[in-house]
Amino acid sequence: MKSRLTASHPLAQVWLAALWMALLANWPLWTRLQSVPEIHGVRGLVFTAAFAGMVTVATAALLSLLAWPRVIRPLLVVLLLSAGALAHFIGSYGIVFDPTMVVNLVQTDVHESRDLLSWRLLASIALLGALPAWWLLRQPAAPAQRPARRAGFNVLSFVLAIAAMLLLALSMFADLSSTMRNHKTLRYMITPLNGVYALSAAALRGQAAPSGPPAVVGADAHLLPRAQGAKPPLLLLVVGETARAMNFSLNGYAQPTNPELAALPVVSFRQVASCGTSTAASLPCMFSPLGRDAFADAKGPQENLLDVLQRAGLAVLWLDNQSGCKGLCDRVPNAHASRPPEGAPPLPDRLCDGDECLDEALLHGLDRRIAALDAQQLARGLVLVMHQMGSHGPAYFKRSPPELKRFQPECRSNALQQCPPEQVVNAYDNSIVATDRLLARSIAWLQTQAGRFDPGLLYVSDHGESLGENGLFLHGMPYAMAPREQTQVPLIMWLPEGGGLAASLEPGCLTRLSKAAASHDNLFHTAMGWVGARADAYKAEWDLLAGCRRRPASG
Known part of the structure; x- marks a missing residue:
């Protein structure tokens, strides 16, 4: 029996979640893009729409390879809730989310975290994260499918998403390259890809760091002679x-x-x-x-x-x-x-x-x-x-x-x-x-x-x-x-x-x-x-x- 791409299908959930996060959880990014002087008017709207398409298919490409019934739903719930939180902080404070911000987050104590809590944060998480996560969790289980067949569909989804991203990038290459070069902060505002990149980079740096005691500095440290009576x-x-x-x-x-x-x-x-x-x-x-x-x-x-x-x-x-x-x-x-x-x-x-x-x-x-x-x-x-x-x-x-x-x-x-x-x-x-x-x-x-x-x-x-x-x-x-x-x-x-x-x-x-x-x-x-x-x-x-x-x- 042929499997249909219903809302219970992992790939359908991937594309729907990618579309939701790209269009809604990235509202700070779309707002910031409208203020970029190089792209304004109709041209700016066309660029923003094409860029939104790129963010959607890039997110879907990443998640397509993970579209397995027991994996994708918990992963999407975490990403949706995280996207809601990131949308609040990026939109409210203009921050960017990079590996350094991950380190800051890990080292923040409870008192500093408490100062960042607000009703606006809870509302953003609820509307942009919890609401679609609740819908997702209410969907019936996906129909059984042979692993090889599911893997094939996942790879096909990935390939199609990458191809679409490349076509969109080529169609607006001049504006894209200029905007990313002159406004580098934009790349750290792309939710949830910014979070995935930052967490991965921070984890890799942590793994690459050598273990053991810190290297000795100033092994010959000494005090200069002090004058008599000083x-x-x-x-x-x-x-x-x-x-x-x-x-x-x-x-x-x-x-x-x-x-x-x-x-x-x-x-x-x-x-x-x-x-x-x-x-x-x-x-x-x-x-x-x-x-x-x-x-x-x-x-x-x-x-x-x-x-x-x-x-x-x-x-x-x-x-x-x-x-x-x-x-x-x-x-x-x-x-x-x-x-x-x-x-x-x-x-x-x-x-x-x-x-x-x-x-x-x-x-x-x-x-x-x-x-x-x-x-x-x-x-x-x-x-x-x-x-x-x-x-x-x-x-x-x-x-x-x-x-x-x-x-x-x-x-x-x-x-x-x-x-x-x-x-x-x-x-x-x-x-x-x-x-x-x-x-x-x-x-x-x-x-x-x-x-x-x-x-x-x-x-x-x-x-x-x-x-x-x-x-x-x-x-x-x-x-x-x-x-x-x-x-x-x-x-x-x-x-x-x-x-x-x-x-x-x-x-x-x-x-x-x-x-x-x-x-x-x-x-x-x-x-x-x-x-x-x-x-x-x-x-x-x-x-x-x-x-x-x-x-x-x-x-």
């Missing part, structure tokens, strides 16, 4: 989160987002490029000695700045107020801001809501945490890293306490696209004011340590943020096509005027240097130079302090 260094390295340089009034921004730092003798670097556009990409890169270009080509995990400083003999402590250190602090003492040290009073209610705390909690019980470190290492110096929650979105309004909400009205929703643009900016700027106070209070704490250490502060954010510019929100764009809002980050230094490090630098040199271009590539080497540590991985030309050192007087 105090050991104390470097407080504050790693910001999602702070973009252009919203710091220290850098010329119109709104006074740095009221407390403006009254302190800090140096703000205005042209600093990040390693990546996400925490997962930037954090390991900025603590590496390799620099962004070489880090991208590195094979397997390597030790980082914290390992090298600890090997040199310094005390190292990582304090986190976010989703973790991405493996950087695994081999050094570390703690989370939400859990006070033993013997310290509990965190005030104003600082914490459950396990999520404002960044000021990083300073709570700090002296007790330091007292618990190795005394011999402390005698040589201390590097303390504070990893902020900073301006993590989309719930920017959660990142600042009521008394620091200087800019009103602010967006009090995680659905940023529903708020007026100025309210989104106000909520974000209030989070920068909260960072300003954290840094000012950190400096005040450092000043209390001046009797024991030679203190200093270095602040740098991991990446920037889009606040609706060109339809983009949040971060995580592929670096090559990311806007400057996501790649330009603040970098701020504070050194007490009477300190030993400040005395070793030419007066005014750092202020002049702050106008030059810098990047995350400088962090490892600047921190090494700051605390007087050396290793074969250290590059003086990447040390922001090296060019400002006083030359010894000639005798």
Whole structure:
């Protein structure tokens, strides 16, 4: 008996699902295409229709080879639900889904995920995913068919789909090649093919990564001799989160987002490029000695700045107020801001809501945490890293306490696209004011340590943020096509005027240097130079302090 292609047939389900996802779950893609200046009017509509046909047949081709009764239905349910979620995030925030975004997703904790939940997300999953999945699951089982015959139909469906895709591509080749070349983000918006590609690429990278301990960096790490009577260094390295340089009034921004730092003798670097556009990409890169270009080509995990400083003999402590250190602090003492040290009073209610705390909690019980470190290492110096929650979105309004909400009205929703643009900016700027106070209070704490250490502060954010510019929100764009809002980050230094490090630098040199271009590539080497540590991985030309050192007087 000949089998008919009814709704219960696996291939029919494949083509129907492909058509549904291509036409409906890709609404952000079709909307974006209409804004592309090269294709507008009737020509743009024809191109969009042909491109939709390509997406449909490409999806059907991929799924045709998997169109087996016990496989295809569960797979389609997962793809439909995923397509509904992707349509929401791409359409609402303008994000793209690539392998880096998969890493971000895997490393996101429950608190960050909670901020992304909304009724719009649930509605998108329900209408674009759950509704067709419910219809699919109600279909009767496919009639029995010999495996060889079913395989033949699957291959035939695949071949026909590929042929149709090629014909469509050739029919609009000029527009297609130009559009894909000039608007590379579009390729990461094609749902669900973007998800399949990103998950596959991330999995392959994970499989290719060598197992075992990280490669040793700076095996010869040591401390330079300290002058007689000189105090050991104390470097407080504050790693910001999602702070973009252009919203710091220290850098010329119109709104006074740095009221407390403006009254302190800090140096703000205005042209600093990040390693990546996400925490997962930037954090390991900025603590590496390799620099962004070489880090991208590195094979397997390597030790980082914290390992090298600890090997040199310094005390190292990582304090986190976010989703973790991405493996950087695994081999050094570390703690989370939400859990006070033993013997310290509990965190005030104003600082914490459950396990999520404002960044000021990083300073709570700090002296007790330091007292618990190795005394011999402390005698040589201390590097303390504070990893902020900073301006993590989309719930920017959660990142600042009521008394620091200087800019009103602010967006009090995680659905940023529903708020007026100025309210989104106000909520974000209030989070920068909260960072300003954290840094000012950190400096005040450092000043209390001046009797024991030679203190200093270095602040740098991991990446920037889009606040609706060109339809983009949040971060995580592929670096090559990311806007400057996501790649330009603040970098701020504070050194007490009477300190030993400040005395070793030419007066005014750092202020002049702050106008030059810098990047995350400088962090490892600047921190090494700051605390007087050396290793074969250290590059003086990447040390922001090296060019400002006083030359010894000639005798």
